[in-house]
Amino acid sequence: MIKIPPQPPINELNVLVIDGQSLVQDTIKSAFMQLGIEYVRCAQNAFYALRLCEHISFDIILVAFDVRSDKDGFNLLEEMRFKGFIAKTTSVIFLSADTSAELVNCVIELQPDDFWVKPLDNSRVIQRINHILKIKNKLYRLNYCFDQEEYPSAIYLAQRQLEDESLVQYRPQINRMIGRCLFNLQEYADAETFYRQLLSQYDYGWVAVGLVRTLLKQGKTKQAQTLADGLLERDDTRFATYDTLTEFYIEKEDYEKGYALIKEASKLAPRNIERHRKAWDLARLNHDPMGQYLATQSMAKYAKNSIHDRPELALNVIRAGIDLAATVSATQSKNLLAEIERKLAIVEQEYASVSDFNSQLTVIRARLLSLQDNKKQAEELMQNQSQVNSWHSIEDNLDKVKALHEVGQREQAVSILERMKEQIGDNRFTSQVMAEYIDQEHHERSEIHHSPKELAEMASVHYKNKRYAPAYKMLTQALQLAPKNPNIGLSLLKVLARLAQDEGLNEEQQSGLKHCKALLKTAELSAQQKLKQAQYVEAINQHHSVRR
Structure with missing residues (x-):
């Protein structure tokens, strides 16, 4: 059993209230004072809140969603967790209207201890x-052990607390901790038995989701899916169930299902x-350029003023836009390129002084x-861009691969891909999916020498000159690169007719x-x-035969 430091007495607790409204600050501060807690500090914005956290370890943190001026409460709470200002023993309360x-x-997802809806009532x-x-x-001792990843000790304490009749009202929280400890220890069979017993007593969503996770880890897919189907219908479990199933399908390399x-x-x-x-x-791996574009836009939008905010996010939106423009119709491509040019001009203006850009x-x-x-002109720009820059991100080098391939320097593009696997980090999801994507890119760029747009244009020329076999080959390759593109699918159906x-x-x-x-x-x-x-389907049906 690890040595657990004593919990500070209530009158020595440090409290931080982060809210831009002085009335809210006064209401909360007054309530704590009435409970004998005097060390209550207030911050009107994220900047001062973070500064305070650098010097003081807070036991209770209340953060409002609308913090004004610099960050919203969600971004702030996420950053505080990332920087270690919030532990399992810290009480976190989220405030929002x-x-x-x-x-x-x-x-x-950020797991606060409570969510208070404004306006606040003192009582x-x-x-x-x-x-x-x-x-x-x-639950201080139990939470401390979990924080230190001392899961066997946490389970021991939790089991003793379950026997204490004075803690009967806290049994759901204690049981939830036991389930998490068993899962983290990879004791999946024991976790399954534990969750099944709880499920006969409680209708809590986390119990059912925990059971699904343990079933999936044991390969009991059919049982897990049956249970998950019901959980996807419940508001309190739908979200966690999607995440649990996504993780499972990625591990099984079913990237299409995981992406959906x-x-x-x-x-x-x-x-x-x-x-x-x-x-x-996953959008890239599933050849979904629209999905890529939407995901990069969401990243750039929601990362604003957060710990994730960085100039590369704007570049990634532009890159994904170019990928999308290479797969859509001429009219759609023209409109999209105009939008990309506007975004690029903003990036160039904002980050002109950043030499690495x-x-x-x-x-x-x-x-x-x-x-x-x-x-x-494109080839001239790429004259000195054929090397892998290890200090650049994977995205930088992937974009370079695409540019080199598009100007006909295919050997250089494939060579860069071969060396890029060294850049893949140790994040389990990223390493698995990115390694698969690089292999896919290596294969496709070695075998297919043009973009979907170029292949479709070449197929059109072949078709007009009644060269249907090469037109079919071009469109098949285009559809391999853009399998969800209906325009390419329709063109291929026309050729098949x-x-x-x-013959x-x-x-x-x-x-x-x-x-x-x-x-x-x-x-x-x-x-x-x-x-x-x-019309094309009817023409095919009229001449339906399979040539051996």
Whole structure:
């Protein structure tokens, strides 16, 4: 059993109130004073709150969502956790007049001890503070052990506390801690038995979600999925269930299913930057350029004034926009490029003095020129950009790979990809997904020498000259790079209709036909596109035969 330091007496507790409204500060301060707590400090914004935390270890922290001027309360609370100012033994209370589902989901992720809705009532504040202090006092030793990752000691203490009849009202919190300890110790079978016993007593969402997690870890997928289907219908468990299933499918390398789930979780709690980052990685792996673009936009939006905020986020929005522009129609591409140019001008103006940005901006300019068919100018810009810069991020080097490939320097692009795996960090999710993505890029850029847009344009020329076999090959490659693009799918269906009429479809083309039908079935098509689709399908059906 580890040595646990004594808990400070109530009159020596340090309290920090972070709120821009003096009335709120006075109400909370008065309530603490009535409870015998005198060391109450107030901060009107995030800057001063962080400064105070650098010098004082606070036992209780109350933070408002609307902190004004520099950061919102969500970003501040996240930063305080990141910097170690908040431990398991710290009581955290979130204050907000906004009770929207999106905000509440985001706050729940940061696991505060309580959520108070403004305006505050003095008697209610005293009541809630008393309740929180009692819980913290009773569970102090247990929380301390968990903080120190002494899980066996935490379980021992928790089991003893469950036998104490005076702690009967705290049994849900104690049991929850036991479940988390068993899971962290990877005692999944014991955790399953534990959660099943709890489920017969309580209807708490965390019990059912915990059981799903332990079942998945043991490979009991069918049981877990049956239980998870019900949890996705519940407001109190939907969010955690999406995250649990996402983690499972990523571990099983089912990246398409994991991506679909993480997008749903991101909608429920849009402020989580790390989840948007995972969605971006999975969007790339699943060839979803629109998903990439939306994820990078969300990252840049919600990272503003947070610990995640950095200039690279703006660059990533631009890069994802270029990727998207290379896959859409000419009209859509033109509009998107105009938007990208505006974003790029802002970045160049804001970060003109950052010397490290020169190389990244050069690569972006080269990619824009390639997309606008100015290959010669793009190639000139890329003359001195063929090396891997280990001090640059993976995103910088990936963008360089794309630029080199687009100007025809394919060997240099593939060479950079081969050396990039050394840059992958030790984050489990990132290393797994990014390694898979780099392998995918290496294969595709070695085998396919053009962008989806260029391949579609070449296929159009072949089709007009009645060279249907090479047109089919070009469009098949384009669809490999952009498997969710309905325009490419419709063009491929058109070519398949002519091949079917001329000589019938071989087994490979028949497989391509199935892919086209599946893609177009779920795509949003205009009335004219639907008419064309029906005509092509009818033509294929009239000449239906499989050539061996």
